[in-house]
Amino acid sequence: MKDIAQRAGVSESAVSFALNDRPGVSEITRDRVRRVAEQLGWRPSTAARQLSGEGAATVGLVVARPADTLGVDSFFLQLISGIQEVLAERHLGLLFQVVEDVADECAVYRRWWAEHRVDGVMVVDPRTDDPRPDLLEELGLPAVVIGGVPDAGHPGISTVWADDAGAMAALVDELYALGHRRIVHIAGLPGLAHTERRIRTLRAEAERRGLTEVRSVPTDYSDAEGAAVTRRVLESGTPPTALVYDNDVMAVAGVAAATELGFLVPGDVSVVAWEDSPLCRMVKPWLSALSRDTVQFGRTAAQELTALLDGGPARTVQVPVPRLIERESTGPCGA
Amino acid sequence: MKDIAQRAGVSESAVSFALNDRPGVSEITRDRVRRVAEQLGWRPSTAARQLSGEGAATVGLVVARPADTLGVDSFFLQLISGIQEVLAERHLGLLFQVVEDVADECAVYRRWWAEHRVDGVMVVDPRTDDPRPDLLEELGLPAVVIGGVPDAGHPGISTVWADDAGAMAALVDELYALGHRRIVHIAGLPGLAHTERRIRTLRAEAERRGLTEVRSVPTDYSDAEGAAVTRRVLESGTPPTALVYDNDVMAVAGVAAATELGFLVPGDVSVVAWEDSPLCRMVKPWLSALSRDTVQFGRTAAQELTALLDGGPARTVQVPVPRLIERESTGPCGA
DNA sequence: ATCGATCACTAATGCGCTTTAGATTGCCTC
DNA sequence: GAGGCAATCTAAAGCGCATTAGTGATCGAT
Known part of the structure; x- marks a missing residue:
C-alpha cells in the first residue's frame, strides 16, 4: 500500500479511501489509485484488515464424522460446492475441518472464536440435544444450522431446513x-x-x-x-x-x-x-x-450466513421438500 | 494479552516470551503466565500474529471440478480426512475452495498469495502441461503436488506420488x-x-x-x-x-x-x-x-507440506503402489 | 476584502502481537 | 568496593491496514 501511495503520489490514507469507496478523495485520484493498485496486483492483507476491525473474511465448516463414513456420501461435497458458489462471490474463504465427534467440534469452534479465525460458521448434522447452538450463541458467533428444525431459542442463529x-x-x-x-x-x-x-x-x-x-x-x-x-x-x-x-x-x-x-x-x-x-x-x-437439490441447499445456507454477517436478523428458511422420483424399485404390493 | 499481563503482574512482552517458550523470563513467571492464560482461555489472534511476521497458520486446497462430477468420488473426502489429521496436530487451518477450472484455480492462488491468506497449498489433479507448479514457484508459495510425477524442475515444490x-x-x-x-x-x-x-x-x-x-x-x-x-x-x-x-x-x-x-x-x-x-x-x-490407502495418502502429503513450511527441502516421496484386490469380477479368459 | 463552509488530502493513532533495544537487579571477581 | 556480566524484566517500535482528527486550499456569500 505504501508502494501504491508513492507511485500515485498521495498518502496512504488517500489510498485507503480510494480503494474502499470512501469519501475524501476526488474521482480522478480515486481512478489513478485504482489503476496503480490493479497494475501492482495489490490485494489487502486479510490479517491487517482484520486487525483493524474488519472481519476475518472467512467462515468455518466442521464436520464431525469418522473418515470412513465420510467418503461414501456424495452429500457433503455437493453441499460444499453450493456454499462455495456464494462465498466465492464475496471473496469469503471457507475454513474446513473434519473431526471425530461433536465434543471436538465444539473445541474447534472455541478455538476459532478465540483466534478470531472466522466470522461465522455453518453447522451440519444437527442433533437432538445439540450442544452447538448454545455454545455458538454464547460465543456470539453467527451461525446457520443446516438441516435443523426451526428453533426459536437462539436469536443469533439461522436455520435452513427441509421438511x-x-x-x-x-x-x-x-x-x-x-x-x-x-x-x-x-x-x-x-x-x-x-x-x-x-x-x-x-x-x-x-x-x-x-x-x-x-x-x-x-x-x-x-x-x-x-x-x-x-x-x-x-x-x-x-x-x-x-x-x-x-x-x-x-x-x-x-x-x-x-x-x-x-x-x-x-x-x-x-x-x-x-x-x-x-x-x-x-x-x-x-x-x-x-x-433434492443439495447444491442449492448449500447456496441457500451460505446466503443466510452472509446475510447474518451483514448484520441481518436470524431467519428460518425452508428449502423445497424432497420429491419422490419413481424409478424401477417401487411398485404395488404383491403380498 | 493485556489482561493476562495485568493479572500476572508483568508486562505484555513478558507474557509473549512466556507463552512462546522464548528465553528472557524465569520459570516461575512463565508458569504463572501460562496458568493465567489457560484460565482466561486465551488464544493468540492469528491476524495479529501473522501481521508480526509469523505465517497465516493456514494451508490451502483448491479442487477444480464441476460440482456434479465432484460428489460421486469418495477420493477427495478421504484425502482431506488424512490431510486434516496432520494439520490438526499443528493447529493449521485448511482453507478449502472448489472452482470450475484450472484458470480459476490459478486466480485463487494469486489471490491467496496477495492476501497472505495461506502459508502453502496442496495441489491435486496434476495435469500434463500444468501451469500451476510454475505459478506457485513464481509466487514462492510452498506447495506439494498430490499424485504428480517426480518433477525436478521446481525446487520449491514437493511431490507425493503413487506409481x-x-x-x-x-x-x-x-x-x-x-x-x-x-x-x-x-x-x-x-x-x-x-x-x-x-x-x-x-x-x-x-x-x-x-x-x-x-x-x-x-x-x-x-x-x-x-x-x-x-x-x-x-x-x-x-x-x-x-x-x-x-x-x-x-x-x-x-x-x-x-x-x-x-x-x-x-x-x-x-x-x-x-x-x-x-x-x-x-x-x-x-x-x-x-x-490404496487414500487417507494415508493425504497424511503423507500434509506431512510433506508441513516439512516444507518448517523450512525443509522439497522432496519427492512415493506412496505404496496400489494393490489389486481380487474379488469376483475377474477370472480366466473364456473367449 | 472577510468569514464560514466545503472539499481534497495528510498526519497520527490503534488493532494484538513479536521483537529489539534498553533498564534494573543481583552476583561474582579481583 | 568498583567493574563486569548474566538473568529477568520493561519500553517501544513495527507489521498493514482503517479511521479520526487535523491542515490547507478553494469557493460562495456577505
Missing part, C-alpha cells in the same frame, strides 16, 4: 396407496435430528392409519449395516413389503442383499432411497429416490 | 496371465497426468507383448460415459475380454451395462476398478479393484 416430516408423510401416503402395509425404515444415525424426525413421523403416520407392522431401525449409514438390517428384516416371519433407506448407499447395499436372499425388487419388496445420486441409476433395478 | 505406471504394468501382467488378450481401458479425464501415464504404460505393455487389441478410451469419469463406452466396445465386432475402469463409479456402471447386454461378468468379460471403495462390494459380482 423431512412432510416428505415422510407423503412417502407413506404413496406406499399406502400402492398397498403396502408392512414397512421398514432403515434409518440413519440415532442422534441426528432429522433421523429422529423421520422416525417420529413414520410412527405417527402408521398410528393414524392403524398400521402395526411399521417400524424404524437405526443404523450408522454404512453399506454394511444397511445390508445386515435388510437381511434380518427380510428373514423374519412376516417380511416387510416396502423398505425405506435413509441414504442411497444403504439402499443399494440393501437391494443387493435382498436380491441375494431371493427377493424380487420391486415384485416382493419395494425400495426407496432417501437421497438421490448417480448411484441410484447405477444398479438394476434403478432406485426410486427422494431427491 | 501408476508400475501398477498398470502389474495389472496387465495379471490379466495376461489369465489369458486376456483384448483389453479396453476406460480411462479418466484426458488432461490429467495420471490418466496419460496409465494410457502410455498400457500401450507400452501391449506393444511389448505384441498385443494389438488393447486400447484406452478417455472419459469424464462419470457413470454415464462409463456405461456408454462399455456398451460401445462390447457391441463392436470383437469385444474385449477385460475392462479396466479408471474409477469405481464407472466400473459399477459398466458392469450394469454389460450385464444388460447379456455379457456375464467375469465369464465373458473381466472387470477391474482402479480405486477401491465400499461401492465395489455393493454390487454383484463384487468388483476386483486396485486399492
Whole structure:
C-alpha cells in the first residue's frame, strides 16, 4: 500500500479511501489509485484488515464424522460446492475441518472464536440435544444450522431446513396407496435430528392409519449395516413389503442383499432411497429416490450466513421438500 | 494479552516470551503466565500474529471440478480426512475452495498469495502441461503436488506420488496371465497426468507383448460415459475380454451395462476398478479393484507440506503402489 | 476584502502481537 | 568496593491496514 501511495503520489490514507469507496478523495485520484493498485496486483492483507476491525473474511465448516463414513456420501461435497458458489462471490474463504465427534467440534469452534479465525460458521448434522447452538450463541458467533428444525431459542442463529416430516408423510401416503402395509425404515444415525424426525413421523403416520407392522431401525449409514438390517428384516416371519433407506448407499447395499436372499425388487419388496445420486441409476433395478437439490441447499445456507454477517436478523428458511422420483424399485404390493 | 499481563503482574512482552517458550523470563513467571492464560482461555489472534511476521497458520486446497462430477468420488473426502489429521496436530487451518477450472484455480492462488491468506497449498489433479507448479514457484508459495510425477524442475515444490505406471504394468501382467488378450481401458479425464501415464504404460505393455487389441478410451469419469463406452466396445465386432475402469463409479456402471447386454461378468468379460471403495462390494459380482490407502495418502502429503513450511527441502516421496484386490469380477479368459 | 463552509488530502493513532533495544537487579571477581 | 556480566524484566517500535482528527486550499456569500 505504501508502494501504491508513492507511485500515485498521495498518502496512504488517500489510498485507503480510494480503494474502499470512501469519501475524501476526488474521482480522478480515486481512478489513478485504482489503476496503480490493479497494475501492482495489490490485494489487502486479510490479517491487517482484520486487525483493524474488519472481519476475518472467512467462515468455518466442521464436520464431525469418522473418515470412513465420510467418503461414501456424495452429500457433503455437493453441499460444499453450493456454499462455495456464494462465498466465492464475496471473496469469503471457507475454513474446513473434519473431526471425530461433536465434543471436538465444539473445541474447534472455541478455538476459532478465540483466534478470531472466522466470522461465522455453518453447522451440519444437527442433533437432538445439540450442544452447538448454545455454545455458538454464547460465543456470539453467527451461525446457520443446516438441516435443523426451526428453533426459536437462539436469536443469533439461522436455520435452513427441509421438511423431512412432510416428505415422510407423503412417502407413506404413496406406499399406502400402492398397498403396502408392512414397512421398514432403515434409518440413519440415532442422534441426528432429522433421523429422529423421520422416525417420529413414520410412527405417527402408521398410528393414524392403524398400521402395526411399521417400524424404524437405526443404523450408522454404512453399506454394511444397511445390508445386515435388510437381511434380518427380510428373514423374519412376516417380511416387510416396502423398505425405506435413509441414504442411497444403504439402499443399494440393501437391494443387493435382498436380491441375494431371493427377493424380487420391486415384485416382493419395494425400495426407496432417501437421497438421490448417480448411484441410484447405477444398479438394476434403478432406485426410486427422494431427491433434492443439495447444491442449492448449500447456496441457500451460505446466503443466510452472509446475510447474518451483514448484520441481518436470524431467519428460518425452508428449502423445497424432497420429491419422490419413481424409478424401477417401487411398485404395488404383491403380498 | 493485556489482561493476562495485568493479572500476572508483568508486562505484555513478558507474557509473549512466556507463552512462546522464548528465553528472557524465569520459570516461575512463565508458569504463572501460562496458568493465567489457560484460565482466561486465551488464544493468540492469528491476524495479529501473522501481521508480526509469523505465517497465516493456514494451508490451502483448491479442487477444480464441476460440482456434479465432484460428489460421486469418495477420493477427495478421504484425502482431506488424512490431510486434516496432520494439520490438526499443528493447529493449521485448511482453507478449502472448489472452482470450475484450472484458470480459476490459478486466480485463487494469486489471490491467496496477495492476501497472505495461506502459508502453502496442496495441489491435486496434476495435469500434463500444468501451469500451476510454475505459478506457485513464481509466487514462492510452498506447495506439494498430490499424485504428480517426480518433477525436478521446481525446487520449491514437493511431490507425493503413487506409481501408476508400475501398477498398470502389474495389472496387465495379471490379466495376461489369465489369458486376456483384448483389453479396453476406460480411462479418466484426458488432461490429467495420471490418466496419460496409465494410457502410455498400457500401450507400452501391449506393444511389448505384441498385443494389438488393447486400447484406452478417455472419459469424464462419470457413470454415464462409463456405461456408454462399455456398451460401445462390447457391441463392436470383437469385444474385449477385460475392462479396466479408471474409477469405481464407472466400473459399477459398466458392469450394469454389460450385464444388460447379456455379457456375464467375469465369464465373458473381466472387470477391474482402479480405486477401491465400499461401492465395489455393493454390487454383484463384487468388483476386483486396485486399492490404496487414500487417507494415508493425504497424511503423507500434509506431512510433506508441513516439512516444507518448517523450512525443509522439497522432496519427492512415493506412496505404496496400489494393490489389486481380487474379488469376483475377474477370472480366466473364456473367449 | 472577510468569514464560514466545503472539499481534497495528510498526519497520527490503534488493532494484538513479536521483537529489539534498553533498564534494573543481583552476583561474582579481583 | 568498583567493574563486569548474566538473568529477568520493561519500553517501544513495527507489521498493514482503517479511521479520526487535523491542515490547507478553494469557493460562495456577505
